[in-house]
Amino acid sequence: MRIDVVTIFPDYLRALELSLIGRATTGGPLEIGIHDLRKWTHDRHRTVDDTPIGGGAGMVMKPDVWGEALDELLSAPPPARPDHEADQGGQGGGPSQGGAPVLIIPTPSGEVLTQRIAEDLATREHLVMACGRYEGIDARVAEHYASRGVEVRELSIGDYVLNGGEAAALVIIEAVARLLPGVLGNPDSVVEESHGASGLLEYPVHTRPVSWRGLEPDPALLSGDHGRIRRLRRDQAIARTAQRRPDLISRLDPASLDSADRAA
Numbered sequence: 288m289r290i291d292v293v294t295i296f297p298d299y300l301r302a303l304e305l306s307l308i309g310r311a312t313t314g315g316p317l318e319i320g321i322h323d324l325r326k327w328t329h330d331r332h333r334t335v336d337d338t339p340i341g342g343g344a345g346m347v348m349k350p351d352v353w354g355e356a357l358d359e360l361l362s363a364p365p366p367a368r369p370d371h372e373a374d375q376g377g378q379g380g381g382p383s384q385g386g387a388p389v390l391i392i393p394t395p396s397g398e399v400l401t402q403r404i405a406e407d408l409a410t411r412e413h414l415v416m417a418c419g420r421y422e423g424i425d426a427r428v429a430e431h432y433a434s435r436g437v438e439v440r441e442l443s444i445g446d447y448v449l450n451g452g453e454a455a456a457l458v459i460i461e462a463v464a465r466l467l468p469g470v471l472g473n474p475d476s477v478v479e480e481s482h483g484a485s486g487l488l489e490y491p492v493h494t495r496p497v498s499w500r501g502l503e504p505d506p507a508l509l510s511g512d513h514g515r516i517r518r519l520r521r522d523q524a525i526a527r528t529a530q531r532r533p534d535l536i537s538r539l540d541p542a543s544l545d546s547a548d549r550a551a
């Protein structure tokens with residue numbers, strides 16, 4: 288997968304070149320390109336914004352500058368893919384959706400990112416992320432590329448407003464990139480995690496010391512009885528989900544709640 292990020296604060300995205308994601312980019316399953324939007328300006332002041340048509344506070348990012356940047360990045364050839372990855376669907380499941388790039392625009396007015404959306408994006412070959420600042424990007428940019436048949440995803444990462452799309456882009460990229468084969472240290476840990484296949488929140492985890500400040504985990508965890516431990520953890524996950532995220536309980540497939548027993 289290749290991810291291109293366009294921003295007026297390229298240094299904000301340098302974190303991607305560190306840690307887990309950073310390791311995956313050196314000849315791994317992930318290529319990342321960070322681009323300064325001002326590269327596509329032509330005036331002396333490298334202007335990227337202007338006052339809103341129709342009035343209102345703040346500034347809006349100019350469609351013409353964004354158009355030059357996205358024309359270039361969206362038409363770039365898809366990343367070369369080694370043969371063994373021909374049908375690599377990654378943890379996102381399913382075959383790759385082919386090389387057509389997806390234009391992702393982080394925005395407070397977008398659809399909220401979910402694990403399902405991350406899994407879908409993890410099957411793509413090329414993501415182009417447009418990070419807005421100020422009051423956002425001129426709405427005609429998303430409209431234009433959608434009308435040209437580009438898949439445009441305006442994504443929110445939650446119901447709050449940030450100063451720009453960069454922090455949201457980091458969240459979206461991490462949620463997607465960690466699903467790619469070879470990026471996550473232990474692929475098994477993708478299975479039992481909050482918002483994973485079970486649709487439940489993750490059960491509470493513990494490690495040594497067994498007794499800490501007078502607190503100890505449920506004795507079942509020390510029993511060595513794996514069926515009993517599996518059932519305890521399922522019950523803990525259900526209880527935690529019901530308490531903290533009742534909205535997730537209503538979406539659950541009842542059959543998935545018994546899978547812990549069947550897996551025993």
Ligand SMILES: NCc1ccc(-c2ccccc2)nc1
Nearest residue numbers: 394419443444445449451452
């Ligand atoms: N849902 C998180 C989120 C994403 C993007 C923005 C944003 C703010 C200003 C300009 C451009 C994007 N705000 C919140």
